[in-house]
Amino acid sequence: MKNMDRNERHEPAAEGVGGPACNRPAGWDDIREATFNRGEQGPAYAIAKPVDQVACINCFMIDLDCGILDPNVVGEAATQSADDLYEKCVCDWLGRDPVLAKAEVRNTGHGLHILLRLDEPIICAGDDARRWDKIARGLRNALPGDPNLNGIIAMTRPVGALNSKYEPARMVTQLRAGQRVSREEILDLGNRVATAPARLWMQVLHGSERVSPCLLCGEEKNSLGVAGNWQVQCYGCGRVNAAALVYRHYSPEFLEKRKGSKNG
Ligand SMILES: [Zn+2]
Incomplete structure (x- = not known):
């Protein structure tokens, strides 16, 4: 009886062919890395947090996506390959600003994650997380990044992980290690973008x-x-x-x- 109910609801069987592997939620093998709290790694659905559950900020992030850029401005190659986007444009952009020059850069498959890692984590209490989220959303306007990116709850991808959004999957690589930045440097950059x-x-x-x-x-x-x-x-x-x-x-x-x- 129980089996029949399950089949009528078109649910996968618990064992055998079409078993455990099919029971995994979509995105289970798409591993992200949190820029907040303990920097957890895992599928987005497992590690994502709302802004008000961020107790600690380790890193601010700007997401540059090859697919949304204009080939007439950045060049055809930079819209096809994140390595080219870095070499032909982003390396110069970052080098011209004292704070952005310290960013870590990762090629995440078809884009770049620009990571400003803090020398000391920012501990959030009360309204702090909301206030810093606003600053994080402002910071991403420094570059022509993805305007839909989250603020302090943004997730990057671990170096060496596979980005399974692509077929075949693409490995996340680190293009440069960068240096740590201080809270004051983040505020300075945020202030320059805002004013x-x-x-x-x-x-x-x-x-x-x-x-x-x-x-x-x-x-x-x-x-x-x-x-x-x-x-x-x-x-x-x-x-x-x-x-x-x-x-x-x-x-x-x-x-x-x-x-x-x-x-x-
Ligand atoms: Zn003109």
């Missing part, structure tokens, strides 16, 4: 506060430069919100999809 992003983005993404030809209109005769904390300016384009410096890195398809999901 003077125009300067930060020009410096990090282009190595200068003025570039020619203008990145936005492409006119040889025009240069684009920082105009205050939030804007950049060119004779042709006028004053433009500095966020355009980041947004121009995303592929038109990604921006369209994002617009669609926001409106819907």
Whole structure:
């Protein structure tokens, strides 16, 4: 009787063919590493925590995804291979900022995890986790990363683990070890993103506060430069919100999809 009930509900048998392996939840072999609490490793469903259950922050993370970038801006190779994305773009971007220069970088299969590891964990009590989550969400705007990434509850992938999202699975590699950063360095970077992003983005993404030809209109005769904390300016384009410096890195398809999901 019991067996019949189970078969009618189309549940897998407990033993034999179609047994234990099929009972594993989806994603059981997709191993992540928490950037919070004890840095646990395991499937996302087993180690994920809501923000208010974070007692300790070890690391801040920015996620760069090859698949959402514009080949006309970063180059075709960087949209196909995370190693190329690192060598052709990200290595320069990180090197131009004193805090980002200390990041550990992992190739996670089709993207890069930029990890800012703390020299001492930040212990959270009361509202601390929510406050730091806001800072973590701000930090990721320093680079054209995945805008949907979580803040302090972000998960990376352990070096040597297999990313089974791909067929065949791809091994996670460390592209550079990086150095530890202090809480003050995190706050400094967060503060620069929040209060003077125009300067930060020009410096990090282009190595200068003025570039020619203008990145936005492409006119040889025009240069684009920082105009205050939030804007950049060119004779042709006028004053433009500095966020355009980041947004121009995303592929038109990604921006369209994002617009669609926001409106819907
Ligand atoms: Zn222009």
